[in-house]
Amino acid sequence: MKCQLQLRKTAHDRLLAQSPEYFRNQLRIESEGHQPLREILEPWQQDDFAALDPAWRWLAEDRKPSRQGRLIRRAYIERPRGHSKTSDMAVQIAWILQYAKQNLRGVAAAADRDQAGLILNAIRKLIQLNPQLCRDLVVRKEYVENQLTGSRLELISSDVQSSWGILPDFVVCDELCHWEKADLWYSLLSSASKRRHCLLIVLTNAGVGRDWQWEVRENARRHHRWYFASLDGPHASWIQQESLEEQRQLLPLPVYERLWLNRWQHSDGEFVTLAEAEACRLDSLVYCDRGEPQYEYIAAIDYAEKRDYTVGIVLHCEGERLIVDRMDVVVPSANEPTPVAWVEEWMHEIASSFSVQRFIIDEYQLLGTIQRLENEYPIQRFEFAGSRGNHELAMLLRQLIVGRRVRWYSGCGQISGGERQDDLETELASLLLKQLGRGRIRIDHQSRLGYHDDRAFALGAACLYAVKGTASSDWLEMTLPDERGFQL
Structure with missing residues (x-):
């Protein structure tokens, strides 16, 4: 009996290390009653996870030439407010930091420190609710790290000039539509291109105007090497129609359409x-x-x-x-x-x-x-x-x-x-x-x-x-x- 339990434990640990999907299915998240994530995942979330899982798996292992053909290492994910952009990203980062076989360096970039810190807060909650699954991860003020392997996610923002010259293994650009200047985007894009295996992910809400952010969006939408996903309107079942109606009444129409319908606005x-x-x-x-x-x-x-x-x-x-x-x-x-x-x-x-x-x-x-x-x-x-x-x-x-x-x-x-x-x-x-x-x-x-x-x-x-x-x-x-x- 003890031997069977040990075998099951070993198989469980092996699956956790091999499969981001298996890891997600074991997670509990901060919802009503701390629900298992697998019970509340919606199809549009599953689609985004599935598109990036092969690249995360490949990055976590020995990075030998892929037998699966060309991997998607660029993603542009556009969702309305309240659609779990940050929480879903935290799940993926927690897995790669916990189970990567080698030391990895990731970067989470945002318009300011407060926005960048939302990812750390989401990872911290995952660790608190799932101590056995994230047992080696520790969250500090501006980074989260695996204490055994040294794999780390660091925060940077648009007011940091040290982004030039970094060599990350994965990059997350959070709420790109709110970045005032393109400098940080250019530096991160060039840094990601220096490493063949680097995974680059953009998370954002719809924006305003036809500036450089719009060009990033349209290039990602058209390019065959990018995974592009954009939700038209609210899809999350946990967002009540009553709340949406309240927001529609309170907000100016362009703001409501951008935030909650995820529709780009041509101008202010x-x-x-x-x-x-x-x-x-x-x-x-x-x-x-x-x-x-x-x-x-x-x-x-x-x-x-x-x-x-x-x-x-x-x-x-x-x-x-x-x-x-x-x-x-x-x-x-x-x-x-x-x-x-x-x-x-x-x-x-x-x-x-x-x-x-x-x-x-x-x-x-x-x-x-x-x-x-x-x-x-x-x-x-x-x-x-x-x-x-x-x-x-x-x-x-x-x-x-x-x-x-x-x-x-x-x-x-x-x-x-x-x-x-x-x-x-x-x-x-x-x-x-x-x-x-x-x-x-x-x-x-x-x-x-x-x-x-x-x-x-x-x-x-x-x-x-x-x-x-x-x-x-x-x-x-x-x-x-x-x-x-x-x-x-």
């Missing part, structure tokens, strides 16, 4: 239409010089000395709506930049005329003003240039405008003397929705055409604080955007 989409912006105008509202005692007010300032506008805005919460009381705009000229003194004078005036709950000020632009006045007035520092702050601002402002939950008076933010109507409404309609990495978005403008975004940013910052900072039950049903819906 519009932020809101002119009709949507004009619908927030309320003719009964007027520009206010003084506040009313029953309200507390939020004031925000977006300052620029020379090229852009300086904007001061005051608003308050009234039931389920935000009401813009006034918007003051200063336009600089070549000979007359906007002085910081204007900001401080404006703050003194607003504080004397309104019961100001908080001034929202850009720390980077107006640090001196903040230091001079923060003991006199309640000041909230806001990073207008921060990616997460911009994402929340863009998401919330768009929802408020489309839902008509922010209202302003006729001519709000109007600048006179130009050849065209130039107010808050026309500025909002001229904005583009810029799609960034990791599902984030921000509003952008076409400065070369003479457009600005300063009024929109000031409005958005004030609205963001008003919604986040209020404890009013009227806002409990307001969906404040966060990043959870973009990290599946």
